[in-house]
Amino acid sequence: MDIREIARRARVSTATVSRAINRVPTVDPQLAKRVWKVVDELGYYPNTQARALVLGRTRIFGLIVSEITNPFFPEIVQTFEDLAVENNYEILLTSTVHDPKRMESSVRRMIERRVDGVAILTFGMEESLIEHLRDRKVPLVFVDVGPNVPGIANIRINYLSGIRQAVQHLAALRHTRIAFVAGPQHLKSAGARREAFKAAMTEIGLEPDLIVVGDHRMEGGMKALLELNRLRDRPTAVLCSNDMTAIGVLREAYEKDIKIPDDLSVVGFDDIHLAEFTIPPLTTVQMSQRDLARIAFNALLNEVESGSHESLNYELVTSLVLRRSTALAVERPPNPAPKAAGETKSRKSPVSDSR
């Protein structure tokens, strides 16, 4: 069933059918009605491929994420989809799963399907990906990419705002030995979080020297807590580079019978869905996935609809959400409890990056 079928039955030309469907005002209301009736009766829907072919616009946005199963992304995908239906777009979803081959295939698919724009929401982006897309003048929006490439919209995450809140929240609870479990070294976003932590600490006169590195997964968090726990001068609070890490420390704390938050305060980062469901519910720095998706989508929409190539910069601020994994600091005795030598500033525990 095609537009000609409709034309025949409504006794008009295909041109008129097209105009009626697209609500072009120059068509006689009488005729339009006739067309609509037939369209409705037959349950006709225009062929989008054909339309795209002549219009040169597909009304498809590409969305590239790292991994759909990573709890950070479902909310993003959902929001993207919500906005897509609202605006009559489709979304072409692609995941890189950290595999160069997959990344390449991702951009190939985007180009083959002639998407109108693509949002690259994967953290730790290979720069190589963008080349091809940029060549073809496909509107792009990135998150957190380092260099300020012209012609590409950029969402900058304000890590400091939330991390500062977290640190000051802990400080207000009398914590002074605040540890940080960092993410993988190679991740740009992980680096930024670590720097934000250092800044927030020095800002209030605390030494940011209790840093161990994790892997942004539960295992990393578990190991990290073990490591911190061996320290002579153990922290009373730990801030994690992401929520999965925090969940790892929660888990290890449970095994080791360390009570959260009584014995140890922990705060996460990201505010994934899961954070609400941990025991106890996790206090964490929220980096709103909904907002992120919204900003990305609108950036694309803007660029496409207005045809402008100005490529703005956007900012996403982070902020602390309080739940129940933090509490007033408690004096924990130094570890091997040999002689609690009351030195003031003896930060003898070598910390920094293990592994």
Next chain:
Amino acid sequence: MDIREIARRARVSTATVSRAINRVPTVDPQLAKRVWKVVDELGYYPNTQARALVLGRTRIFGLIVSEITNPFFPEIVQTFEDLAVENNYEILLTSTVHDPKRMESSVRRMIERRVDGVAILTFGMEESLIEHLRDRKVPLVFVDVGPNVPGIANIRINYLSGIRQAVQHLAALRHTRIAFVAGPQHLKSAGARREAFKAAMTEIGLEPDLIVVGDHRMEGGMKALLELNRLRDRPTAVLCSNDMTAIGVLREAYEKDIKIPDDLSVVGFDDIHLAEFTIPPLTTVQMSQRDLARIAFNALLNEVESGSHESLNYELVTSLVLRRSTALAVERPPNPAPKAAGETKSRKSPVSDSR
């Protein structure tokens, strides 16, 4: 840049370019090489819309889910995507968010984009959805739909297999008062689970009379535990209709200082990712999302590639995965603790997996 551009540069006709690209064997190797070279140099990718237009196949599969943020679905989407890239398909992802309007728009989008098939993986499906699609002879695959509609592939879930395992596992741990927290009444899948529970219980001579109903969300689980706890003859184990419910009872147990698994064994259903991360890790009945997605995708692929319209029935079996939320039953005193009647078999030392 189109196929004609390539034709011009390679000094051949567009027909030859098309043949070369599609590896039609009748083209002279010499010429083919020439074409390939140009294609490569210009980074040309065929326009899929145009191709779809003439081929009558889009190489797009629709995937309708309930909600992307529901932890049950990301794994499905990811697997679907993996299979899509493998087979050179795209996926058109759509969510109903339990909204009739959205459902309608879902099928409209599928039809407009002329997908080659659609997998409807939402539980508790409006029958109305399928009408339009069936009219257009779009290959369909459903999960768990009731009536055996001809022309539609169907994945039937074997709930009993896993639930039987769960019940017998609990029975083996000396539990006799096993409760069930059901899902929402209107959900077909929830009903099936409840029936499976009853069957599994009666099978081994236990009365399935401890059933309360939840809502498949954490809140429902929390309420359910409260309710069960008020009972005179409290259960020592509870089986939940899904994992979120189980997480709810875990949470409420924590609040009420009921130790899991020592005081109460709990097992979930679904085996969502999250189940590994609870405290303690949740023993649950696995309904493999990967397998489900794989079966669905292959069903579609089959129907499309072979053109057959036989519409098979597939089965997905469920099975118990042991983690650490179950243990030997312990004698809990009847609720108001009148007189702890002298017991014969008091297994007060819970053993098994606790550690």
Next chain:
DNA sequence: ACTGAAACGGAAAACGTTTTCTGTCCGCCC
């Protein structure tokens, strides 16, 4: 009544492919 403009519908070209159908060339067989 006649002209001109305004209003509106239709024919046809265009979008970028695939594929059928038609040639052309070549080599082989008789």
Next chain:
DNA sequence: GGGCGGACAGAAAACGTTTTCCGTTTCAGT
């Protein structure tokens, strides 16, 4: 050496839309 078939390349039609351009009708103004 002439005819014939096989191998291969190109011209053109087709896919289902939108839109430009043109033609027809209608109506107002004189």
